[in-house]
Amino acid sequence: xxxxxxxxxxxxxxxQTARIPCAGHNIGFKSVxxxxxxxxxxxxxxxxxDSDRPSGISERISGSNSVNMATLTLIRAEAGDEADYYxxxxxxxxxxxxxxxxxxxxxx
Amino acid sequence: xxQLEQWGAGLLKTxxxxxxxxxxxxxxxxxxxxxxxxxxxxxxxxxxxxxxxTGTTKINSSLRSxxxxxxxxSRKQFSLKMTSVTAADTAVYYCAQGEAHYQLESWGQxxxxxxxx
Numbered sequence: 001x002x003x004x005x006x007x008x009x010x011x012x013x014x015x016q017t018a019r020i021p022c023a024g025h026n027i028g029f030k031s032v033x034x035x036x037x038x039x040x041x042x043x044x045x046x047x048x049x050d051s052d053r054p055s056g057i058s059e060r061i062s063g064s065n066s067v068n069m070a071t072l073t074l075i076r077a078e079a080g081d082e083a084d085y086y087x088x089x090x091x092x093x094x095x096x097x098x099x100x101x102x103x104x105x106x107x108x
Numbered sequence: 109x110x111q112l113e114q115w116g117a118g119l120l121k122t123x124x125x126x127x128x129x130x131x132x133x134x135x136x137x138x139x140x141x142x143x144x145x146x147x148x149x150x151x152x153x154x155x156x157x158x159x160x161x162t163g164t165t166k167i168n169s170s171l172r173s174x175x176x177x178x179x180x181x182s183r184k185q186f187s188l189k190m191t192s193v194t195a196a197d198t199a200v201y202y203c204a205q206g207e208a209h210y211q212l213e214s215w216g217q218x219x220x221x222x223x224x225x
Contacts, residue, residue: 048211
């Protein structure tokens with residue numbers, strides 16, 4: 001089955017740029033989606049189709065996808081960005097939605 | 109903007125059947141895919157399955173033998189049943205609206221289901 005790999009944690013200083021990677025075999029050929037989940041809350045879609053943002057999502061959040069790595073980027077990090085972030089794809093071989101293991105973003 | 113409201117029993121005994129329902133408000137019930145996702149305590153997201161208004165389902169192979177998904181188009185509701193639950197099924201269960209490329213646009217508030225060991 002298809003596997004998405006994320007680092008368990010990423011730290012960033014306030015005002016700096018955080019990058020959260022999501023690795024998968026030939027992930028560049030898939031549409032990658034990203035979710036933000038704050039403690040005790042439901043996940044929220046923040047990027048879809050690699051780099052598009054739903055309405056209402058901050059322009060400080062962006063996504064990219066290339067070959068074997070997709071990346072979620074948050075510029076000018078704020079305390080409010082602290083959350084778990086999950087990448088997700090559809091695996092057509094197994095007909096499954098697949099999530100990465102999630103990355104906890106800490107703003108130091 | 110679609111909004112989802114879910115409900116169901118939160119405390120089950122081993123071997124009982126989990127039953128959750130999600131109601132859809134706003135948007136077209138026939139335009140989207142209706143999903144269930146769960147999250148065990150302190151863990152990541154696990155996809156359970158999806159259903160379309162036509163009745164077509166896709167279910168996580170690891171749960172397929174115990175999961176049944178259904179829809180009631182007239183009520184704009186969809187449901188999850190999972191049989192023979194154990195402590196390993198203790199989790200927060202979410203319903204979610206799926207879009208064309210399987211992104212999950214809107215989510216229910218979550219239902220915490222506990223199965224004591």
